[in-house]
Amino acid sequence: MEKIILGIDPGTNIMGYGVLKVADRKVDMLALGVIDLRKYADHYLKLGHIFERVSGIIESYLPDEMAIEAPFFGKNVQSMLKLGRAQGTAMAAAINRQVPITEYAPTKIKMAITGNGNASKEQVADMLRRMLKLDAKEMGKFLDATDALGAAYCHYLQMNRPQSDKKYKSWKDFVAKNEKRVNPLSTTP
Numbered sequence: 230m231e232k233i234i235l236g237i238d239p240g241t242n243i244m245g246y247g248v249l250k251v252a253d254r255k256v257d258m259l260a261l262g263v264i265d266l267r268k269y270a271d272h273y274l275k276l277g278h279i280f281e282r283v284s285g286i287i288e289s290y291l292p293d294e295m296a297i298e299a300p301f302f303g304k305n306v307q308s309m310l311k312l313g314r315a316q317g318t319a320m321a322a323a324i325n326r327q328v329p330i331t332e333y334a335p336t337k338i339k340m341a342i343t344g345n346g347n348a349s350k351e352q353v354a355d356m357l358r359r360m361l362k363l364d365a366k367e368m369g370k371f372l373d374a375t376d377a378l379g380a381a382y383c384h385y386l387q388m389n390r391p392q393s394d395k396k397y398k399s400w401k402d403f404v405a406k407n408e409k410r411v412n413p414l415s416t417t418p
Contacts, residue, residue, distance in 0.1 A: 232388075233259070235292035235328070236381025237283070238373045239300065239316035241308075242267050244279060245371060247378030248290045251385055258361050259290060261378055263371045272311060276318045283322035295323045295330045296384035298338060298376060333383050338376070341383040353379050 231252045238245035248260040264282045266275045297319060300312045323330050336346035343356050354375035358368055360382070368375060 232294065233290055233292040234381040234384050235286065235290065235295045235323075236377040236379065236384070237295060237297040237316075237319050238376035238380060239298060239312060239319055240266070240373055241272070241275060241311045241315050243371055243373045244282075244315065244319065245373030245375070245377035246283070246286055247374060247381050248286070248292065249378070249381045249385060251388075254389075256361065256382070256385055258363060258367070258378065260286070261367065261369055261374045263369070263374050272314070276314060279315055279318045280322050283319045284325065287322060287326045287328060292328055294384065295320075295328050296380040297330060297332050298380045299332045299334050301335050331384055331387070333380055333387075335376075338379045338383040341386050342379050350376060357382060 231250065234249045234251065236245075236247040236249070242265075244264040244266065246260070246262055246264065247258065250257045250259050264279060266278060269275045269278060297316060300309060300316055320330055339348040339353055340346040342348070342353050342360075345352070348356075350372040354368055354372055357363070357375055357378055358365065361378075
């Protein structure tokens with residue numbers, strides 16, 4: 230089975246993207262880069278450029294799925310609105326091309342890549358470089374690009390996790406609902 234995953238790290242000045250190819254559990258990076266929006270003073274022009282560039286990336290790599298980082302909550306409401314618009318525009322480009330989207334919180338991506346939800350961008354980039362066996366030169370200078378690659382890799386890891394309909398509040402709750410799995414000699418139903 231082969232799958233192409235597009236990862237997006239939304240931004241209003243620099244938007245990162247990363248593309249992974251998954252084939253028989255082997256993961257390779259196909260692309261890593263940024264959409265530089267700093268030259269556009271008008272926010273609406275930025276949104277138009279985001280739509281065009283993300284659409285072009287989708288046309289070039291034909292991803293099966295898109296993983297996008299959810300905006301983090303900040304104190305500046307105007308910045309949050311602009312970031313949400315940028316994320317929404319990238320999502321609209323994927324929807325326009327029938328590419329399914331999964332959104333991941335930044336802490337979930339960091340946890341999946343490094344095992345630490347509070348890891349730095351540099352730690353995420355270094356771990357991705359090692360996991361994907363990339364040369365440091367391939368990583369680029371913008372950490373927004375490696376954040377996007379992290380979203381794609383997080384999605385790959387989530388694809389391979391077995392899904393469960395059961396929800397647990399704690400370890401104690403898990404044990405109570407799975408007594409036979411935890412203690413096969415138990416007589417409790």
